[in-house]
Amino acid sequence: MIAYHGHILFTKTSESFEVLPHGYVVVDDRGVVAGVYSQHEWQARAEIEVVELGNRLLIPGMNDMHVHAPQLANMGIAMDMPLLPWLEQYTFPEESKFADIAYAKHMYKRFVKELVKHGTMRAAIFATIHPEATECLADQCNEAGIGAYIGLVGMDRNCPEMLRNTVDEVVAGTERLSAHVAHYPLVKAIVTPRFVPSCSSDMLRAMGAQAAKEELMIQSHLCETPNEIRWVKELEPTAASYSDVYHSYGLMNDRTLMAHCVYPSERDIELLRQTGAMVVHCPSSNCNLGSGIAPVRQLLEKGIDVALGTDIAAGHDLSILHTMHYAIQMSKLVYAESGREVASLTLPEVFYMATKGGGRMFGQVGSFELGYDFDALVIDDAEMINGQACSEEELYLRLERFIYVGNDRQIVKRFCKGKEIIVED
Amino acid sequence: MIAYHGHILFTKTSESFEVLPHGYVVVDDRGVVAGVYSQHEWQARAEIEVVELGNRLLIPGMNDMHVHAPQLANMGIAMDMPLLPWLEQYTFPEESKFADIAYAKHMYKRFVKELVKHGTMRAAIFATIHPEATECLADQCNEAGIGAYIGLVGMDRNCPEMLRNTVDEVVAGTERLSAHVAHYPLVKAIVTPRFVPSCSSDMLRAMGAQAAKEELMIQSHLCETPNEIRWVKELEPTAASYSDVYHSYGLMNDRTLMAHCVYPSERDIELLRQTGAMVVHCPSSNCNLGSGIAPVRQLLEKGIDVALGTDIAAGHDLSILHTMHYAIQMSKLVYAESGREVASLTLPEVFYMATKGGGRMFGQVGSFELGYDFDALVIDDAEMINGQACSEEELYLRLERFIYVGNDRQIVKRFCKGKEIIVED
Numbered sequence: 001m002i003a004y005h006g007h008i009l010f011t012k013t014s015e016s017f018e019v020l021p022h023g024y025v026v027v028d029d030r031g032v033v034a035g036v037y038s039q040h041e042w043q044a045r046a047e048i049e050v051v052e053l054g055n056r057l058l059i060p061g062m063n064d065m066h067v068h069a070p071q072l073a074n075m076g077i078a079m080d081m082p083l084l085p086w087l088e089q090y091t092f093p094e095e096s097k098f099a100d101i102a103y104a105k106h107m108y109k110r111f112v113k114e115l116v117k118h119g120t121m122r123a124a125i126f127a128t129i130h131p132e133a134t135e136c137l138a139d140q141c142n143e144a145g146i147g148a149y150i151g152l153v154g155m156d157r158n159c160p161e162m163l164r165n166t167v168d169e170v171v172a173g174t175e176r177l178s179a180h181v182a183h184y185p186l187v188k189a190i191v192t193p194r195f196v197p198s199c200s201s202d203m204l205r206a207m208g209a210q211a212a213k214e215e216l217m218i219q220s221h222l223c224e225t226p227n228e229i230r231w232v233k234e235l236e237p238t239a240a241s242y243s244d245v246y247h248s249y250g251l252m253n254d255r256t257l258m259a260h261c262v263y264p265s266e267r268d269i270e271l272l273r274q275t276g277a278m279v280v281h282c283p284s285s286n287c288n289l290g291s292g293i294a295p296v297r298q299l300l301e302k303g304i305d306v307a308l309g310t311d312i313a314a315g316h317d318l319s320i321l322h323t324m325h326y327a328i329q330m331s332k333l334v335y336a337e338s339g340r341e342v343a344s345l346t347l348p349e350v351f352y353m354a355t356k357g358g359g360r361m362f363g364q365v366g367s368f369e370l371g372y373d374f375d376a377l378v379i380d381d382a383e384m385i386n387g388q389a390c391s392e393e394e395l396y397l398r399l400e401r402f403i404y405v406g407n408d409r410q411i412v413k414r415f416c417k418g419k420e421i422i423v424e425d
Numbered sequence: 426m427i428a429y430h431g432h433i434l435f436t437k438t439s440e441s442f443e444v445l446p447h448g449y450v451v452v453d454d455r456g457v458v459a460g461v462y463s464q465h466e467w468q469a470r471a472e473i474e475v476v477e478l479g480n481r482l483l484i485p486g487m488n489d490m491h492v493h494a495p496q497l498a499n500m501g502i503a504m505d506m507p508l509l510p511w512l513e514q515y516t517f518p519e520e521s522k523f524a525d526i527a528y529a530k531h532m533y534k535r536f537v538k539e540l541v542k543h544g545t546m547r548a549a550i551f552a553t554i555h556p557e558a559t560e561c562l563a564d565q566c567n568e569a570g571i572g573a574y575i576g577l578v579g580m581d582r583n584c585p586e587m588l589r590n591t592v593d594e595v596v597a598g599t600e601r602l603s604a605h606v607a608h609y610p611l612v613k614a615i616v617t618p619r620f621v622p623s624c625s626s627d628m629l630r631a632m633g634a635q636a637a638k639e640e641l642m643i644q645s646h647l648c649e650t651p652n653e654i655r656w657v658k659e660l661e662p663t664a665a666s667y668s669d670v671y672h673s674y675g676l677m678n679d680r681t682l683m684a685h686c687v688y689p690s691e692r693d694i695e696l697l698r699q700t701g702a703m704v705v706h707c708p709s710s711n712c713n714l715g716s717g718i719a720p721v722r723q724l725l726e727k728g729i730d731v732a733l734g735t736d737i738a739a740g741h742d743l744s745i746l747h748t749m750h751y752a753i754q755m756s757k758l759v760y761a762e763s764g765r766e767v768a769s770l771t772l773p774e775v776f777y778m779a780t781k782g783g784g785r786m787f788g789q790v791g792s793f794e795l796g797y798d799f800d801a802l803v804i805d806d807a808e809m810i811n812g813q814a815c816s817e818e819e820l821y822l823r824l825e826r827f828i829y830v831g832n833d834r835q836i837v838k839r840f841c842k843g844k845e846i847i848v849e850d
Contacts, residue, residue, distance in 0.1 A: 333712055405742055
């Protein structure tokens with residue numbers, strides 16, 4: 001047993017932070033939280049080694065619930081291009097390079113390193129259509145020690161020939177991926193149809209059946225832009241909504257992650273609610289592509305779970321910490337631009353999304369409550385205190401300043417399920 | 426004479442980048458650009474020492490044209506509070522601390538260090554109502570070697586008693602400040618009425634007269650929110666527009682910087698155009714406060730000059746580099762949210778605003794053209810190339826990735842008017 005002694009902050013609910021100045025989190029040998037104590041409750045025990053974190057902050061690890069690993073090379077470039085030329089000139093050519101396993105290994109190693117550097121301990125990841133490269137991504141996540149859902153992408157229509165697979169290939173590839181990761185403790189396969197416009201009915205049906213049979217997680221995109229929604233309507237004219245297409249093939253349930261939902265219809269919202277599917281809000285991506293601002297407040301009020309995703313390379317940054325402040329900022333602009341009275345998102349709300357909210361999809365992840373996996377980050381913000389002493393009441397403000405102004409430099413230790421994750425130079 | 430040999434990027438116009446792979450910028454002994462050469466045009470000369478920058482990028486220094494120095498301590502905290510309680514609980518109490526000269530010296534030293542760290546070589550800065558502290562800020566800028574307009578703030582109504590000065594105090598204080606900085610090569614006083622709601626007619630009239638008499642620069646706030654505009658209308662019912670109030674007191678001319686302009690009326694736009702006043706766009710501030718998105722495209726089309734400002738602590742970040750990508754991102758949301766067909770801002774456009782656009786207010790600043798002050802940053806992005814080699818045609822993409830994903834770590838050298846500016850640890 002080991003105890004970490006520092007300033008502890010986490011969110012049990014999205015209402016407010018739990019703040020334990022000079023508190024203790026006890027972690028058992030399985031890497032699971034065995035207790036959390038305030039300074040006054042704590043009683044030293046011989047069998048518990050104490051790791052002193054001093055004036056540093058201890059927070060849960062970040063969960064990036066929507067990210068495209070093969071687009072690392074395109075992160076932060078050609079951001080002012082329109083979507084379609086950008087896909088043709090950057091996204092598709094880059095993804096096609098992952099047919100080369102040596103290239104895949106090189107880039108995925110770099111991707112996982114960058115992910116870890118920014119404090120992400122669990123991620124739901126899109127790979128490409130290439131089974132070997134996708135297994136290589138799973139290997140890299142496992143070697144690094146982080147948790148991940150790895151998706152072999154299915155796409156068999158409306159996409160370049162070089163990035164097309166068949167129904168049989170994606171089903172067999174996902175089965176092979178599942179077998180490949182069977183002994184990896186924190187890495188699993190996730191059924192990953194790219195989105196309705198690039199997947200035939202046969203493909204969606206087969207992927208839905210596979211997800212049901214093996215109780216696999218599912219991830220895709222939903223209602224990102226008005227043009228995309230019109231396109232889905234043309235392709236699937238009998239469906240009552242975009243999400244109904246996924247639903248009719250068994251792809252909407254409480255193991256489903258749907259990225260974006262910037263323009264959900266009433267029917268989409270109802271179906272998300274009924275099925276328990278989780279929305280992954282990707283605010284930096286939505287603003288880089290000019291997609292718009294997702295109605296997160298409305299989704300939350302309907303009882304829909306919302307997590308956060310960086311969505312690189314449409315998102316420009318692999319930091320879920322930065323994604324939090326983008327989520328707040330975008331929520332404020334909804335009000336300013338629409339004139340509607342919408343309460344903007346609060347810091348505990350977005351922190352909850354980034355930790356316990358998304359973490360639910362990995363089990364008991366994203367909190368320091370009893371029984372939760374000890375995923376954690378140690379934050380050394382000494383250089384950021386701006387010349388002012390901070391009282392214990394101000395720990396919440398220190399966390400906030402780190403989220404708005406900080407970066408990976410302040411993350412000095414990382415843990416996933418109790419094990420320290422080292423970033424190699 | 427000295428020549429810097431590296432990958433040179435700058436903007437003569439907002440249309441496109443000048444890109445000189447392995448180019449040379451020659452700087453004379455006054456710190457002024459004496460020539461810029463492509464690799465092929467260059468001919469070595471004995472009297473010119475060459476500084477090798479290798480594969481690094483050389484770009485102009487950043488100009489932050491709207492920033493509140495005394496709000497450093499509030500940067501990145503309490504960002505989800507509504508504006509009025511935030512001003513009362515954070516902004517005003519912090520500004521009042523600058524009556525204490527020791528505190529001012531400590532915090533302004535830290536502010537200037539942070540500014541320099543993020544690559545800002547020139548800034549237009551709001552201080553507080555305290556003359557001694559404001560002179561101390563001027564001293565710190567001069568010692569660091571950066572260029573600055575330093576504003577003693579005038580405010581005599583609708584503000585807390587402790588932060589109020591009189592007409593005589595602000596006029597005498599600015600005069601004293603001007604005398605204090607008379608021998609500083611790059612630091613000057615700027616006439617700084619906070620904004621119409623906190624300045625009486627007498628104060629605005631006296632400050633306008635002072636600006637005219639001594640040909641001083643002027644800075645203030647304009648049309649940030651609808652509530653503020655309604656308030657100005659109540660306070661000054663006979664003025665044709667918000668900017669007409671400033672104009673009637675001699676505060677709108679080609680030496681004027683007006684921050685925000687999120688909601689300018691047709692009349693405001695016309696007056697900005699006629700007088701040659703410059704708008705300072707502060708996109709991160711506007712989204713943190715939920716103010717809205719300034720109509721930058723429309724202002725540019727009317728021929729109004731636009732520069733960029735971080736506006737801390739409403740802005741959360743002292744980086745003009747980050748402010749550039751916020752400007753692009755916000756411009757994309759205008760279209761998404763309004764449905765209007767507005768071309769989003771391009772990277773050369775925002776880069777121009779951050780360099781030559783704002784730089785105009787300091788003389789020939791913000792470009793590597795002949796006769797311009799050599800303000801420059803050396804960018805080492807080797808760690809950011811994401812495992813890929815970059816061809817010379819891709820230098821523009823390297824700059825873009827640095828702007829979107831990078832931070833002060835990649836800025837390895839800084840120059841203001843030819844002199845290297847050192848960031849002390």
